[in-house]
Amino acid sequence: MKRWLLVVLTALGLAVAQTQVRISGWGGPDTAVVSGLLKEVVQPQLDRENIRVLYEPIEGDYTQWLFNALSAGTAPDLFYVDIFWAESLFATGRVAPLDAYFSREEVQAFLPNLVQAFTYRGRLYGIPKDFNTLALIYNKDLFDEAQVPYPHQQDTWDSLEGKLRQVQTRLKDVAGLCLVADFARFGAFAFATGWKPFDAQGHTVLDQNFRRAFEWYTGLVRRGAARFAQDLGEGWTGGCFGGEKAAVAIEGAWIAGFLRDKAPNLRYGTTFLPLDPVTKRRGNFVFTVSWSLNAASKNKEAAARVLKALTSPQAQQWVLERGLAIPSRKALAQNPYFQRPTKEAELNRVVFLGSTAQGGNVYPFSFRGLGGDWMRPINEALAAVITGQKNVDQALREAQAALDRLTGRR
Structure with missing residues (x-):
C-alpha cells in the first residue's frame, strides 16, 4: 500500500x-x-x-x-x-x-x-x-512544342525575353510569361540593378536603375513576351502556369503543392531568375x-x-x-x-540557393513597417503602364510623389 x-x-x-x-x-x-x-x-x-x-x-x-x-x-x-x-x-x-x-x-x-x-x-x-525565395519555373512540354531552348541560369533579361517571345509567337493561346502588377515579383528585377527600397535617410527614390527595370518589366506585354494575368483570368503567375496558359511562372516553392494538386502530370523545370544584362547580377526576395x-x-x-x-x-x-x-x-x-x-527537389534546391550568392542582391520582403502602404504606389504604377492607361513618366512621377508623402521626403 x-x-x-x-x-x-x-x-x-x-x-x-x-x-x-x-x-x-x-x-x-x-x-x-x-x-x-x-x-x-x-x-x-x-x-x-x-x-x-x-x-x-x-x-x-x-x-x-x-x-x-x-x-x-x-x-x-x-x-x-x-x-x-x-x-x-x-x-x-x-x-x-x-x-x-x-x-x-x-x-x-x-x-x-x-x-x-x-x-x-x-x-x-x-x-x-x-x-522562400523566387525562382523561374518553366513548362518543359510547352518549350519542347515551341522548339525553344529551356531557360537556364546564364539567361539575362534579354535572352529570357527572346525565349518567351518565341514561345508566345509559336504557340496559340499560350503566354510566354504571365505578368502581374505586383512589387512582390517585379521588385526582384529592380534589386538586380542595384536599386534599394530605402536610402540612408529612409526615403524611397525611384532612380534610373529602378526605371530601367520598370521599363523592361512593364514592356514585356507590349513586346509580345508576356500577357497580363488579369487578361488570362488569373490573379497570380502560378495560376496561369498550372492551367498551361503561360510557359513560365515566377514563384517560390509554395507552387509545388499547388501543382501537385492542380496539374500532377505537368513536366516542369526550375532555374534562377535572369541576370540584369548591365550589372550581371540577379535580385530576389526572402x-x-x-x-x-x-x-x-x-x-x-x-x-x-x-x-x-x-x-x-x-x-x-x-x-x-x-x-x-x-x-x-x-x-x-x-x-x-x-x-x-x-x-520538386530541383525547385526546392533553386529556392534554397536563391537566398545566397546565387540570388545576388537579396532583400527581405519587409518595408520598415509600412507594408502594403509602401508597395501600393508602385503596384498602381505597374498596373497603369501594363494596361496602357499611363506612360512610364506619368506613372513613376505619381508613384514617387506618393512615396515621398509616405516616407516624409520633400
Missing part, C-alpha cells in the same frame, strides 16, 4: 512540475504540418525536460488576432511572425529579444540573410523556421516567418527550449523530407534531398 501511494505521489509530483508552453501560428494546411512535427519530433525531445507544448492554430486573420492578443495580454508564449510586418511588431516592445537564450554559435547555424531579417536595432527577435517569444511570457526559459526544438536540425529535416518547406539552417544546403532527381 505504501509503495503504491509513493508511486502515485511521485507521478503527481512530476505532473505538477511539468511546464506548459503555448504556441500559435496560422491554421489551414499549416495545422497538420505543425501537429505532425510536434508529435513525431518536438514533443519526444521535450518530454525529457518535462515540458508540454500546447498548440493553438489560429483560423482567419492571424495578424489581427496576434496584435489584439498581445495587447490584451492573452497571447501565447511563442508565435509566428511574418517578415512582412515583423518590424512594426518588434517596435511595440511586446516581443522579447532572444540574445540571452541563443549563443552566437547557435545563431550562426542559420542563414545570415534570415537572421538579419529578424534583427531589429541590433537585437535578435525571431528564429527563422523556414523561408519571404520568411520566425518563431518569436512573447515579452510577457512567464515561461521564457521553457519557451526558448521549445523554440530550439521547433527549429532543430531534426525538425527541419523532417519538414524538408516531406517537401513542406525550405530549411533555414546553413548545414542543410548539402542535404541529399536536394539532389533527388525529381522536379
Whole structure:
C-alpha cells in the first residue's frame, strides 16, 4: 500500500512540475504540418525536460488576432511572425529579444540573410523556421512544342525575353510569361540593378536603375513576351502556369503543392531568375516567418527550449523530407534531398540557393513597417503602364510623389 501511494505521489509530483508552453501560428494546411512535427519530433525531445507544448492554430486573420492578443495580454508564449510586418511588431516592445537564450554559435547555424531579417536595432527577435525565395519555373512540354531552348541560369533579361517571345509567337493561346502588377515579383528585377527600397535617410527614390527595370518589366506585354494575368483570368503567375496558359511562372516553392494538386502530370523545370544584362547580377526576395517569444511570457526559459526544438536540425529535416518547406539552417544546403532527381527537389534546391550568392542582391520582403502602404504606389504604377492607361513618366512621377508623402521626403 505504501509503495503504491509513493508511486502515485511521485507521478503527481512530476505532473505538477511539468511546464506548459503555448504556441500559435496560422491554421489551414499549416495545422497538420505543425501537429505532425510536434508529435513525431518536438514533443519526444521535450518530454525529457518535462515540458508540454500546447498548440493553438489560429483560423482567419492571424495578424489581427496576434496584435489584439498581445495587447490584451492573452497571447501565447511563442508565435509566428511574418517578415512582412515583423518590424512594426518588434517596435511595440511586446516581443522579447532572444540574445540571452541563443549563443552566437547557435545563431550562426542559420542563414545570415534570415537572421538579419529578424534583427531589429541590433537585437535578435525571431528564429527563422523556414523561408522562400523566387525562382523561374518553366513548362518543359510547352518549350519542347515551341522548339525553344529551356531557360537556364546564364539567361539575362534579354535572352529570357527572346525565349518567351518565341514561345508566345509559336504557340496559340499560350503566354510566354504571365505578368502581374505586383512589387512582390517585379521588385526582384529592380534589386538586380542595384536599386534599394530605402536610402540612408529612409526615403524611397525611384532612380534610373529602378526605371530601367520598370521599363523592361512593364514592356514585356507590349513586346509580345508576356500577357497580363488579369487578361488570362488569373490573379497570380502560378495560376496561369498550372492551367498551361503561360510557359513560365515566377514563384517560390509554395507552387509545388499547388501543382501537385492542380496539374500532377505537368513536366516542369526550375532555374534562377535572369541576370540584369548591365550589372550581371540577379535580385530576389526572402519571404520568411520566425518563431518569436512573447515579452510577457512567464515561461521564457521553457519557451526558448521549445523554440530550439521547433527549429532543430531534426525538425527541419523532417519538414524538408516531406517537401513542406525550405530549411533555414546553413548545414542543410548539402542535404541529399536536394539532389533527388525529381522536379520538386530541383525547385526546392533553386529556392534554397536563391537566398545566397546565387540570388545576388537579396532583400527581405519587409518595408520598415509600412507594408502594403509602401508597395501600393508602385503596384498602381505597374498596373497603369501594363494596361496602357499611363506612360512610364506619368506613372513613376505619381508613384514617387506618393512615396515621398509616405516616407516624409520633400
